[in-house]
Amino acid sequence: MKLEVKDLSFSYGLRSARPQSFGDQKVLNGVSFSAGDGEIIFFLGPNGVGKSTLFKCMLGFLKPQGGEVLINGKNALSYRRQDLSKILAYIPQSYSPVFNHTVLDSVLMGVTSQLGVFEMPGKEHVEKALEVMKELGIEHLSDRGSMKISGGERQLMLLARAMVQDASLFVMDEMAANLDFGNSFRVMQRVLQLRDKGYTMLISTHNPDHAFRYASRVIAMKDGELLADGKPEDVLTEEVMESLYSIDVAVNTVNVGKSQYKVCTPVF
Amino acid sequence: MEKQKYRVRFLLLSVASILIFFGSFALGRYRISVSETVGILSDALIRLVSGNSLTLPESMRGWSIEAQTIVLNVRLPRIACAALVGAALSVAGASFQGMFRNPMVSPDLLGASTGAGFGASLAIFIGASYYTITFFAFLSGLAAVMLTYMISRLSRIKTTLALVLSGIVVGSLFQSGTSFIKLVADQNNQLPAITYWLMGSLSSVKNRDFLLAFGPILVGLVPIILLRWRINLLTVSESEARSMGIDTSKLRFAVIVCATLITSASVAISGMIGWIGLVIPHICRLLYGQDYRRLIPASAISGAAFLMLTDNLARTVATSEIPLGILTSLIGAPVFIALIVKGGSGNEA
Numbered sequence: 001m002k003l004e005v006k007d008l009s010f011s012y013g014l015r016s017a018r019p020q021s022f023g024d025q026k027v028l029n030g031v032s033f034s035a036g037d038g039e040i041i042f043f044l045g046p047n048g049v050g051k052s053t054l055f056k057c058m059l060g061f062l063k064p065q066g067g068e069v070l071i072n073g074k075n076a077l078s079y080r081r082q083d084l085s086k087i088l089a090y091i092p093q094s095y096s097p098v099f100n101h102t103v104l105d106s107v108l109m110g111v112t113s114q115l116g117v118f119e120m121p122g123k124e125h126v127e128k129a130l131e132v133m134k135e136l137g138i139e140h141l142s143d144r145g146s147m148k149i150s151g152g153e154r155q156l157m158l159l160a161r162a163m164v165q166d167a168s169l170f171v172m173d174e175m176a177a178n179l180d181f182g183n184s185f186r187v188m189q190r191v192l193q194l195r196d197k198g199y200t201m202l203i204s205t206h207n208p209d210h211a212f213r214y215a216s217r218v219i220a221m222k223d224g225e226l227l228a229d230g231k232p233e234d235v236l237t238e239e240v241m242e243s244l245y246s247i248d249v250a251v252n253t254v255n256v257g258k259s260q261y262k263v264c265t266p267v268f
Numbered sequence: 269m270e271k272q273k274y275r276v277r278f279l280l281l282s283v284a285s286i287l288i289f290f291g292s293f294a295l296g297r298y299r300i301s302v303s304e305t306v307g308i309l310s311d312a313l314i315r316l317v318s319g320n321s322l323t324l325p326e327s328m329r330g331w332s333i334e335a336q337t338i339v340l341n342v343r344l345p346r347i348a349c350a351a352l353v354g355a356a357l358s359v360a361g362a363s364f365q366g367m368f369r370n371p372m373v374s375p376d377l378l379g380a381s382t383g384a385g386f387g388a389s390l391a392i393f394i395g396a397s398y399y400t401i402t403f404f405a406f407l408s409g410l411a412a413v414m415l416t417y418m419i420s421r422l423s424r425i426k427t428t429l430a431l432v433l434s435g436i437v438v439g440s441l442f443q444s445g446t447s448f449i450k451l452v453a454d455q456n457n458q459l460p461a462i463t464y465w466l467m468g469s470l471s472s473v474k475n476r477d478f479l480l481a482f483g484p485i486l487v488g489l490v491p492i493i494l495l496r497w498r499i500n501l502l503t504v505s506e507s508e509a510r511s512m513g514i515d516t517s518k519l520r521f522a523v524i525v526c527a528t529l530i531t532s533a534s535v536a537i538s539g540m541i542g543w544i545g546l547v548i549p550h551i552c553r554l555l556y557g558q559d560y561r562r563l564i565p566a567s568a569i570s571g572a573a574f575l576m577l578t579d580n581l582a583r584t585v586a587t588s589e590i591p592l593g594i595l596t597s598l599i600g601a602p603v604f605i606a607l608i609v610k611g612g613s614g615n616e617a
Contacts, residue, residue, distance in 0.1 A: 101500065
């Protein structure tokens, strides 16, 4: 899998349903980066900086005014939805189902693009779903309602859905934002496990400590442009953090036994 | 074991529906036994299939001509139409609910019923024949939904909310049209006819009605049954469904067209029968889960059984007919209240 974002520009037109304050101001301005197999890239930046817009352009939901998104060398917009879904999966910040489908059925929804229009998931799809769920440690939830499981379990369910979709690039919009301390850790452990299998994940976050712990690369965005792109310790410096959020930030190293962890904290 | 449980429930439901179908023939002022009913029906079926060249042997034909006429020309169309309309409205309701991601949506949300009501009132007002009334109702129901759809396309908020709001506006527009017709209609025969039609009834349906509605309902029902797995994906967010490879606007359009066709054709022969499309899917969600692979067939069979039962009540409880719409409201309102109070639909698994 190879993703290339080239000189991407986007602005919400005046006629859109967006608040007028956005106007014709560019939400994305000349954004370029690429990603390959097995990378976990965290996107950091203040609210409204264009992370979600960038993700929507990658998923082919929005048409950029300039530049392009290439997936395996082909423009994201020229893919058929069905084909794109076999490369790219989307995991929303929070899953808010209206109906209480079982966890198994929710995971099974991921196989739909592999089915004919009138086809139903068959035995082999159920087996595949159960196998993936086992890998993520949620097979015991298969008959539970998707509304009745914890937020962390729900995110794992969505990961399983993305996996049965046969996608290799996961786009995750603030996937750990609504999880408690323990659940976000458990979900991120699974994300690392998937990285080791070669999956690529693009994750937007507001939590620099997550980026320190789990990212193979961090992209910092400001005013619709890339401010920095590189290893977590190179990008997440006090200067960059202060520039992003306009607050004083201290980056420190915590020693636990022989391990060292970097943490980020506001200073006041 | 989950599967086993649902399989048993499906079996029970199917057996119950078949019993209700045949049992319904035994009800009414003219006494006809179930065995006579089975005889008359199978005789008619044999004659129909063989092109009138074969009949049941004489020794098995122990029924009177009156019984045969009543079964074939009065009770059969009525029971068959009840089953058809009940199944149709339930499936339409379940489909609309999934599509609008809301368990409280009913099949007439986009104005199909009020549109059909207006068409029928207009036809009665101009003194049209019975079949013209049906036809008017059907066309007007379709027109109302098309209008709703077009207004929502013009709207700047291109969401389902725009569709729902347009539906409310169009519904009230057609409603006021109906009110105006009632105002100017002849108070001695037209007004009662319109009022009675709007309350929903199967008391005057003929075999031809069944055949008339069967075509459009089948045309709408088959795609929904075939697409029922995909309707599941409309219940998650738009962007998720699209990222999973679904062309949501095409799928949604197909479901709207089919469900509307079903609703308009049903309303055209039965008048306005409310609540079924809301209540039956809700109960089916409790008994058969949320998966549309089971929900659609379960809603169809339960809806058929429910309306056959309700119609039996309508024609036997009082000395004069009770309009079906009144009975379904009596049953539907409490279920809806329970839905609001509980704030969900069948979500206790």
